[in-house]
Amino acid sequence: MMKTLQVALGDRSYPIHIGENLLSESDLFTAHIRGKEVLIVTNETVAPLYLDTVKTALNDYRLESVILPDGEQYKTLDIMQLIFDRLLEARLSRQVTIIALGGGVIGDMAGFAAACYQRGVPFIQVPTTLLSQVDSSVGGKTAVNHPLGKNMIGAFYQPQCVLADTDTLKTLDDRQFSSGLAEVIKYGLINDAEFFDWLEQNMSLLVSRDPAALAQAIARSCQDKATIVADDEREQGVRALLNLGHTFGHAIETGSGYGNCLHGEAIAIGMVMAADLSQRMGWLSTEKVTRISNIMIAANLPVTVPDKLSSADFMNLMAVDKKVQDGLIRLVLLKDIGQAIISDNYDGDALAETLAKFTAEN
Amino acid sequence: MMKTLQVALGDRSYPIHIGENLLSESDLFTAHIRGKEVLIVTNETVAPLYLDTVKTALNDYRLESVILPDGEQYKTLDIMQLIFDRLLEARLSRQVTIIALGGGVIGDMAGFAAACYQRGVPFIQVPTTLLSQVDSSVGGKTAVNHPLGKNMIGAFYQPQCVLADTDTLKTLDDRQFSSGLAEVIKYGLINDAEFFDWLEQNMSLLVSRDPAALAQAIARSCQDKATIVADDEREQGVRALLNLGHTFGHAIETGSGYGNCLHGEAIAIGMVMAADLSQRMGWLSTEKVTRISNIMIAANLPVTVPDKLSSADFMNLMAVDKKVQDGLIRLVLLKDIGQAIISDNYDGDALAETLAKFTAEN
CATH class of the missing domain: 1.20.1090.10 (Dehydroquinate synthase-like - alpha domain)
Structure with missing residues (x-):
C-alpha cells in the first residue's frame, strides 16, 4: 500500500510516495526523469545495500554513480566537489537527473549539487533513513556545512519527487532510527x-x-x-x-x-x-x-x-x-x-x- | 548624467544605473540594502583603486571586506570558500548584503556566494570593467569554473541593483578594455x-x-x-x-x-x-x-x-x-x-x- 502526498509549491510542486519496495518500481522514477542521463549519488554504507536495486530499476538510462564517504563530517564543499568531478568526467549534460540515494547528508549534498550543476538540473530524493524520510527530503532545503556553522552554504531547491521506501528502515542502526523519531x-x-x-x-x-x-x-x-x-x-x-x-x-x-x-x-x-x-x-x-x-x-x-x-x-x-x-x-x-x-x-x-x-x- | 534601465523580472526586477562617479553616491547603495551588515568582495587589483571610495559611501553600515586574488584562474570553489570564511568569521547574518566590486570574475563569485550563503542573501553588482558592465552584471548568471569546464557550477541569482560607474573604465588595461568591446x-x-x-x-x-x-x-x-x-x-x-x-x-x-x-x-x-x-x-x-x-x-x-x-x-x-x-x-x-x-x-x-x-x- 503506497501512500502519496503532494507538496503544493506552484510549478515546483512534487509528490512524496511512501511505502514498501518502492526502490524497484521503475515507473516511479521514470515518471520524473526527462533526459537519458542519470547520476546516482550515494554513500559507502548505502551503496552495498540498495545501489544495485536502483540501477536495475533504471537500466534503460545512461547510468553513472558516485559513492561518497558516510557521515555528517563529510557534508562539506570539498566532498561535494566529488559529485561535480563525476558529473564532468562523465560529461553529463544539463539534461541529467541526479538521484540522491541515502540519508539526509546525501540528500543535502546531492540536492545542492543538483541546484548548482550548470545552474540547476533536476533531482529525485530517495531517502533511506527515518530522519531523511520525515524531514530533509521534504521542503527543498539543501546545504553543506562550514567549519563555523551547520548548513551555512546551500540553496532552496525542490526535487522532482521523493520516494520513501520503508523497507530501507530495516537496515538502520538503532541510534539512526531513534534520531529520526526525534x-x-x-x-x-x-x-x-x-x-x-x-x-x-x-x-x-x-x-x-x-x-x-x-x-x-x-x-x-x-x-x-x-x-x-x-x-x-x-x-x-x-x-x-x-x-x-x-x-x-x-x-x-x-x-x-x-x-x-x-x-x-x-x-x-x-x-x-x-x-x-x-x-x-x-x-x-x-x-x-x-x-x-x-x-x-x-x-x-x-x-x-x-x-x-x-x-x-x-x-x-x-x-x-x-x-x-x-x-x-x-x-x-x-x-x-x-x-x-x-x-x-x-x-x-x-x-x-x-x-x-x-x-x-x- | 546617469542613465537608468530596468531589468523586468517580476519580483526579481532590478535597476541598472550607468554614469560617472556612481561609487561615491551613498544613496544608490542604501536604497538597496535592507540590514545593517555589508560584505564587500573585491580583488587585489581593484581594492587599491576603489575599495576606500565604496567604504566611505557606506560608512553607516557594519562593513567587512574580503580581497581575492585577481584572475579567471581563481574563479573556483576553493577561492569562493574565502568569501564564506569571511562571512562566518565575521558572524554576518542572513541579513547581510554582499557587494561585488570588480570585474566579471568577482561578480560571478560574489553573486554565487550570495546565492548560497544561508541559502541566499541580497547582493549588489558594482562592475568595474567594460566586460562586466555590459555582460556579466546583467542577467543573474553566477558561477565558478571547474577544471573540466567553465561556469559549470553556479546559480541563476539576481542582484538588487547594478551600479556601472564609467569612471572605473579609465584604469582598465587595453586588453581588458578590448575584451569588453567583444x-x-x-x-x-x-x-x-x-x-x-x-x-x-x-x-x-x-x-x-x-x-x-x-x-x-x-x-x-x-x-x-x-x-x-x-x-x-x-x-x-x-x-x-x-x-x-x-x-x-x-x-x-x-x-x-x-x-x-x-x-x-x-x-x-x-x-x-x-x-x-x-x-x-x-x-x-x-x-x-x-x-x-x-x-x-x-x-x-x-x-x-x-x-x-x-x-x-x-x-x-x-x-x-x-x-x-x-x-x-x-x-x-x-x-x-x-x-x-x-x-x-x-x-x-x-x-x-x-x-x-x-x-x-x-
Whole structure:
C-alpha cells in the first residue's frame, strides 16, 4: 500500500510516495526523469545495500554513480566537489537527473549539487533513513556545512519527487532510527497535539519498527511538514517553526564535533531545553515538560547535554546560527504541546538558567 | 548624467544605473540594502583603486571586506570558500548584503556566494570593467569554473541593483578594455543591426574611451541584454543567443589554459568562427564575414585561434560545453548581422572545415 502526498509549491510542486519496495518500481522514477542521463549519488554504507536495486530499476538510462564517504563530517564543499568531478568526467549534460540515494547528508549534498550543476538540473530524493524520510527530503532545503556553522552554504531547491521506501528502515542502526523519531516527535510538538498523543500511545510499536505504525508516522510527519513548507517555502515566517530544538541542537552538534552527536539526538536535547525555557517563561506546565522528556526517553533519545559544553560555549555557538536577526537570538519555543512560536521576546535570565541547568555537570 | 534601465523580472526586477562617479553616491547603495551588515568582495587589483571610495559611501553600515586574488584562474570553489570564511568569521547574518566590486570574475563569485550563503542573501553588482558592465552584471548568471569546464557550477541569482560607474573604465588595461568591446559587438550581431552599424562608425571613438560614446554603448548593450533576459531568465530558449561565439570561445579559453586568453578575446575569435561556419552554410555573405572580422580588428581583438589547439581539441572541449542536448552540439550561428539563431541543424562537414581553417597552422 503506497501512500502519496503532494507538496503544493506552484510549478515546483512534487509528490512524496511512501511505502514498501518502492526502490524497484521503475515507473516511479521514470515518471520524473526527462533526459537519458542519470547520476546516482550515494554513500559507502548505502551503496552495498540498495545501489544495485536502483540501477536495475533504471537500466534503460545512461547510468553513472558516485559513492561518497558516510557521515555528517563529510557534508562539506570539498566532498561535494566529488559529485561535480563525476558529473564532468562523465560529461553529463544539463539534461541529467541526479538521484540522491541515502540519508539526509546525501540528500543535502546531492540536492545542492543538483541546484548548482550548470545552474540547476533536476533531482529525485530517495531517502533511506527515518530522519531523511520525515524531514530533509521534504521542503527543498539543501546545504553543506562550514567549519563555523551547520548548513551555512546551500540553496532552496525542490526535487522532482521523493520516494520513501520503508523497507530501507530495516537496515538502520538503532541510534539512526531513534534520531529520526526525534523529528517525528517535533511535528507533534510544533502544531499537531493529536499526533503527539498518538505518538505517546504508539512509541513502543514504533521503536519495534512495526511497518504499519511507521508508515502512518512518516506520512503524518511529511504531511505536517509539507503544509508548513507550502505556506512559506523560503523561510520568511512560519517555516522557522520547523527549527524547534535546532538552535540549541546545532550548538550541541557543532560544539561536540560533527559526527559525535547525531542530528536527531542533538535536536531531541534541544527540544527538551526549549521546553525547559518555555516552562521558565510560564508557558508550559511541569507535567508537559515531563511528557516531552519522557517521550524522548521512550524513543531511546538523549535528554542531557553531552561532552563538556559550557553556557558560554552555547552562547558563542548560537550567535552564528542562522536564526539571528541583527544580533538578537530568536528561538522557537512552546506555548503548549502542539503550539510552537518564534520568539525574541523571552527572558534572557531564563535562557541563562536553562543553559546553566543543562550544562551544570559539564 | 546617469542613465537608468530596468531589468523586468517580476519580483526579481532590478535597476541598472550607468554614469560617472556612481561609487561615491551613498544613496544608490542604501536604497538597496535592507540590514545593517555589508560584505564587500573585491580583488587585489581593484581594492587599491576603489575599495576606500565604496567604504566611505557606506560608512553607516557594519562593513567587512574580503580581497581575492585577481584572475579567471581563481574563479573556483576553493577561492569562493574565502568569501564564506569571511562571512562566518565575521558572524554576518542572513541579513547581510554582499557587494561585488570588480570585474566579471568577482561578480560571478560574489553573486554565487550570495546565492548560497544561508541559502541566499541580497547582493549588489558594482562592475568595474567594460566586460562586466555590459555582460556579466546583467542577467543573474553566477558561477565558478571547474577544471573540466567553465561556469559549470553556479546559480541563476539576481542582484538588487547594478551600479556601472564609467569612471572605473579609465584604469582598465587595453586588453581588458578590448575584451569588453567583444561583448558589445556581440549584441549588435545577435539582434541589433542598427547598433552594429553604429559601432562600425564609432569604434575609433570607443577605442579612445570617449566617455559619451562609452555611456551610449554600455546602455544600449545592457538594454539589449536585459530584453533578452527578461524574455527567458533561465535560458530555456532565446537567452541561449547570448552564447554567440561562446561554444568556440569556451573551448579556446579552456584549451589555452584559464587566464592566457581573456574571455572577450576568446569569444571574439568564437564569433569570427561562427560567422565563418554561417558563411559555409550559405547564410552570410563573404562581405559580411569580412565586416565582422574587421570590426574585431578595429577593436584590437584577435581573430585567429591562439596556441596549439587542434580540431580534435575543439571537438573534445566543445562536447562538455553546456549547450549540448543529449549529445548533439548546438551552436549559435548567424543568418545575418543582427539575426542570430540557435541551431543543431548545420552541416557537420562545414563545422569540420571551419575548425580545420582556424587550426591549420596549429
